[in-house]
Amino acid sequence: MSSFPVATMPAPPVGVVGLGQLGGSLAAALAAAGRPVAGWDVDAGAREAAAARGVRISRELAGVVVLAVPLPAVATALDELTIDPDATVTDVGSVKVPVLEVLGDAYGSRFVGGHPMAGTERSGHAATDPGLFAGARWAVCLDPGTDLHRWLRVAEVAIAVGAEVVPVTSADHDDAVAAISHVPHLLAAALATVAGQAGPLALGLAAGSFRDGTRVAGSDPAFVTSMVEGNAGPTAAALARVQQQLARPWPDLVADGHAVRSRTTGRRPVRVPLDRTALLALGRQGGAVTGRLAAFLEGWVPEGA
Amino acid sequence: MSSFPVATMPAPPVGVVGLGQLGGSLAAALAAAGRPVAGWDVDAGAREAAAARGVRISRELAGVVVLAVPLPAVATALDELTIDPDATVTDVGSVKVPVLEVLGDAYGSRFVGGHPMAGTERSGHAATDPGLFAGARWAVCLDPGTDLHRWLRVAEVAIAVGAEVVPVTSADHDDAVAAISHVPHLLAAALATVAGQAGPLALGLAAGSFRDGTRVAGSDPAFVTSMVEGNAGPTAAALARVQQQLARPWPDLVADGHAVRSRTTGRRPVRVPLDRTALLALGRQGGAVTGRLAAFLEGWVPEGA
Numbered sequence: 003m004s005s006f007p008v009a010t011m012p013a014p015p016v017g018v019v020g021l022g023q024l025g026g027s028l029a030a031a032l033a034a035a036g037r038p039v040a041g042w043d044v045d046a047g048a049r050e051a052a053a054a055r056g057v058r059i060s061r062e063l064a065g066v067v068v069l070a071v072p073l074p075a076v077a078t079a080l081d082e083l084t085i086d087p088d089a090t091v092t093d094v095g096s097v098k099v100p101v102l103e104v105l106g107d108a109y110g111s112r113f114v115g116g117h118p119m120a121g122t123e124r125s126g127h128a129a130t131d132p133g134l135f136a137g138a139r140w141a142v143c144l145d146p147g148t149d150l151h152r153w154l155r156v157a158e159v160a161i162a163v164g165a166e167v168v169p170v171t172s173a174d175h176d177d178a179v180a181a182i183s184h185v186p187h188l189l190a191a192a193l194a195t196v197a198g199q200a201g202p203l204a205l206g207l208a209a210g211s212f213r214d215g216t217r218v219a220g221s222d223p224a225f226v227t228s229m230v231e232g233n234a235g236p237t238a239a240a241l242a243r244v245q246q247q248l249a250r251p252w253p254d255l256v257a258d259g260h261a262v263r264s265r266t267t268g269r270r271p272v273r274v275p276l277d278r279t280a281l282l283a284l285g286r287q288g289g290a291v292t293g294r295l296a297a298f299l300e301g302w303v304p305e306g307a
Numbered sequence: 308m309s310s311f312p313v314a315t316m317p318a319p320p321v322g323v324v325g326l327g328q329l330g331g332s333l334a335a336a337l338a339a340a341g342r343p344v345a346g347w348d349v350d351a352g353a354r355e356a357a358a359a360r361g362v363r364i365s366r367e368l369a370g371v372v373v374l375a376v377p378l379p380a381v382a383t384a385l386d387e388l389t390i391d392p393d394a395t396v397t398d399v400g401s402v403k404v405p406v407l408e409v410l411g412d413a414y415g416s417r418f419v420g421g422h423p424m425a426g427t428e429r430s431g432h433a434a435t436d437p438g439l440f441a442g443a444r445w446a447v448c449l450d451p452g453t454d455l456h457r458w459l460r461v462a463e464v465a466i467a468v469g470a471e472v473v474p475v476t477s478a479d480h481d482d483a484v485a486a487i488s489h490v491p492h493l494l495a496a497a498l499a500t501v502a503g504q505a506g507p508l509a510l511g512l513a514a515g516s517f518r519d520g521t522r523v524a525g526s527d528p529a530f531v532t533s534m535v536e537g538n539a540g541p542t543a544a545a546l547a548r549v550q551q552q553l554a555r556p557w558p559d560l561v562a563d564g565h566a567v568r569s570r571t572t573g574r575r576p577v578r579v580p581l582d583r584t585a586l587l588a589l590g591r592q593g594g595a596v597t598g599r600l601a602a603f604l605e606g607w608v609p610e611g612a
Contacts, residue, residue: 191564198567250397259496288507
């Protein structure tokens with residue numbers, strides 16, 4: 003059990019690179035909370051919108067540097083910026099193993115992958131919302147090479163904007179999001195396409211089940227494509243599992259789906275040491291970290307876990 | 308072009324059999340609009356809730372009699388009631404060909420099938436909402452044997468509670484809802500089941516795309532099963548089309564789904580004669596009837612149609 007005196011460390015500044023929906027919302031939320039936050043975006047409109055929300059615009063970043071750029075830009079987004087050599091680098095990309103390969107190579111143990119499970123089908127700085135992360139889960143990756151203290155600094159940024167931190171390995175993250183995010187995007191696209199082929203009558207009759215089932219098909223297709231192709235293996239495996247389900251007798255399938263969807267568990271508070279094994283166990287139970295108390299982290303697990 | 312003087316007919320009373328979410332909401336909405344409405348339910352709690360909303364409780368029903376019971380109960384729900392021999396009988400079931408076979412046999416041209424594209428994953432009289440139909444589409448079936456004047460009486464009930472009426476044949480309805488409602492229910496069940504198998508970590512990370520994609524898996528499984536099994540042929544065909552889509556290259560699929568989902572058309576007002584061919588053409592264009600003006604019905608079609 004660690005006894006690292008985390009409570010005595012001052013909160014480091016945050017630098018956000020990419021001020022679109024996720025980065026702009028994060029920077030705005032931190033600024034609103036009074037935390038020193040600097041940011042940069044290649045787009046002048048995004049810089050101006052962030053500045054208006056209290057974000058200091060700068061190419062020189064230190065503390066926790068958050069890469070909030072599209073996946074294909076992750077490898078090069080810091081090239082023209084000056085990053086403090088001791089900065090912790092994190093990201094918000096929806097796939098974690100490929101990002102770890104690129105940024106782990108570049109930044110070693112200074113890199114800690116992250117993925118806030120927030121965001122809507124909208125994008126860009128016009129979709130900025132400082133409340134975007136309130137109550138959301140934020141995966142913060144704890145891989146064999148991850149520095150625990152840097153992990154904690156990233157986790158604290160997520161907690162500072164109201165998120166709950168799920169400790170997870172990059173590989174487990176990618177398997178999980180294939181099932182709960184990437185396959186849903188493909189199903190929504192297939193459903194919308196088939197309804198479009200069915201014609202105006204079908205679209206004219208479309209109601210709640212169709213709107214809900216296809217909402218994420220409204221997301222930027224370039225974003226969705228880079229997400230599913232960046233996580234191709236786990237997504238293909240999860241899609242195959244969905245197709246197996248669709249071959250079952252419908253009454254069994256409907257009953258099982260209902261049982262999962264209507265499963266509600268309470269949550270009970272727990273204290274977790276700043277310890278790799280304990281943190282990963284918390285995430286695997288469906289729990290999350292919500293704060294810290296001296297040497298312990300506060301969190302919760304589902305009741306019964 | 309018909310010149311039927313519809314404007315001179317008084318609105319007939321409405322009788323609602325089954326006072327759960329759909330029937331209870333319809334009866335409450337009509338009562339709130341000052342229209343004479345009677346209702347019946349085998350459940351005393353549902354009767355009391357409807358009475359409290361101004362619905363007269365009676366086993367003797369006349370005018371437009373709306374069957375708002377689960378599909379398996381449609382054939383027998385009127386057996387213990389006294390229905391005026393001139394009453395027009397309609398229903399709100401989510402499948403139309405099988406209901407037409409049963410009630411068309413029993414009531415001949417007095418039967419007109421209907422299906423409001425409303426309702427949530429909740430059910431029962433506690434889920435009653437007089438605003439449930441405001442702005443919703445309501446399919447009212449116009450089959451070769453349908454009496455046009457009785458069709459109009461049913462359409463006017465739907466319009467009276469704020470719905471927009473889509474004229475459609477029973478077979479076209481069942482094909483359309485397979486794609487936009489019944490398959491989405493199966494996909495939601497498959498998605499929820501696979502996420503449940505993936506375990507607490509995956510469910511703990513689940514965010515908007517999962518919640519939206521599985522919301523309808525929260526519906527009563529008996530209701531969903533009778534719906535998909537009652538429309539097995541069209542649902543299996545639409546599911547096969549979805550599976551063909553899922554075998555395409557992901558970038559193409561994502562682009563096509565996005566194109567359908569982000570397609571927005573305006574609507575332009577039209578006048579439609581009370582004429583079978585003209586009404587069915589309106590529905591096929593994605594349009595709807597919203598009212599009437601002497602011999603003409605008011606409605607709209609998508610811009611460009």
